[in-house]
Amino acid sequence: MATETTEKDSNRKLLVVGLIIVLLSINGILIYMQQQKTRENEEQQEIIKVKSTELENQIKVYEALKADYERQSEELRSMGLSNDSLQTRIAAITADLNQLRSFRNSSFTLADQQRFKQQAENLRLALQRKDEEMAKLQDANEELFSEVTGLKTTQNRLSDSINKITSTNQELEQKVALASKLEAQNIQVTIINSRGKEKEDSDEEYKAKRVDKIKVAFKLGKNEVAPKGSKEIMMRLIEPDGSALYNLATGSGTFDYEGKEQFYTAKRDIVFDNTQQQVSFIYSKGAPYKQGKHTIELYSDGYLIGTSSFTLK
Missing domain, CATH: 2.60.40 (Immunoglobulin-like)
Known part of the structure; x- marks a missing residue:
């Protein structure tokens, strides 16, 4: 009888220990899964944060590009020139800006990032080439202005000389007319x-x-x-x-x-x-x-x- 009771107690202990081990295992698994989920959430938040930063940077880049192209347009206008293709490009940049701002309320994918980055680079290169052309044109205009100014100065001097000669001739004509007066x-x-x-x-x-x-x-x-x-x-x-x-x-x-x-x-x-x-x-x-x-x-x-x-x- 005593032996049978001891054996039952031993089996009960083993069952309790087994249950504890199972509970600990389940708890460990739950903890691990929670940690994984937390890590995934943190990574997702980081991805969202990076995408948001990238989006805002792209918006700033396009705003700066639009301002530069508008500056180019104004400089051309001040030089008495016009460029319809430049106005078309400014309109396209404005449309891109509106699209970028709309991504604040939707997904801004990696493909979108790459596409807008490439477009911005192309716009920047085109802007740089146009600035170089305008600089050369401005230099040519300044040189031409200097030449025109020099010609005007020469013309003014000639006009002064002609006026003096005309005045002298008129004086001489008056003197001759007076001298030729009958008496x-x-x-x-x-x-x-x-x-x-x-x-x-x-x-x-x-x-x-x-x-x-x-x-x-x-x-x-x-x-x-x-x-x-x-x-x-x-x-x-x-x-x-x-x-x-x-x-x-x-x-x-x-x-x-x-x-x-x-x-x-x-x-x-x-x-x-x-x-x-x-x-x-x-x-x-x-x-x-x-x-x-x-x-x-x-x-x-x-x-x-x-x-x-x-x-x-």
Whole structure:
């Protein structure tokens, strides 16, 4: 009996020990599986973190590329150039940026990473080549600008020289014109009555009411500078009240003197031959003359060439 009881106790102990061993094994397996799961979760989190960092880096790269391409476009515009393909590329970069940002809410795979990295590298190389082209173009523009500036400076100097020469020529022309001015010399005023008898204005007893015509005679002084040829000589007969006698029916008209329009009483067309030739005007007013001092003014080529006066009582 005692032996049988001892054997039962021994079997019970073995069973308990076996159960403990099984429980410990299960617990160990559970612990191991939990550790594996934790490790896998940590690795997954690390992968997600790496992908997120890579995504944000790619977004920054594309933002920088877009800014550089927009800078290129602005530089071209400032140089007066345009590039439609550059605008197309900027639009493509904008579309890529929008796609990259959409990956924040979805999976950003390794294939996506590789694709966008390669595209960014291609864009960077194209940007670099374009910058080099623009640098060469800018250098060429600066060289051309320097040449144009030099030409403008030369042109300005030539213009200044031409202006000086023109001014000098104008001064010379004015001096020649002044030197070639005719001169009416020995001006004599004669009174002609209704019977055709002439009296010089020195005859003080001559009355205004007896005047029928006025004769003005003079000679043209010698002038070696004045060119020979046709000349117009205008006479102004100015009455005591300061107004010039003017009658279209008797050949009066207007001329320009010192920028102002003047009335002339009579005009003669002559051929100047530089022989001190005599010239005369005979003017009939067709109405009674006024009492007082009358003035005679003679003009030619825009110059006053002689004056005289006479008095009627």
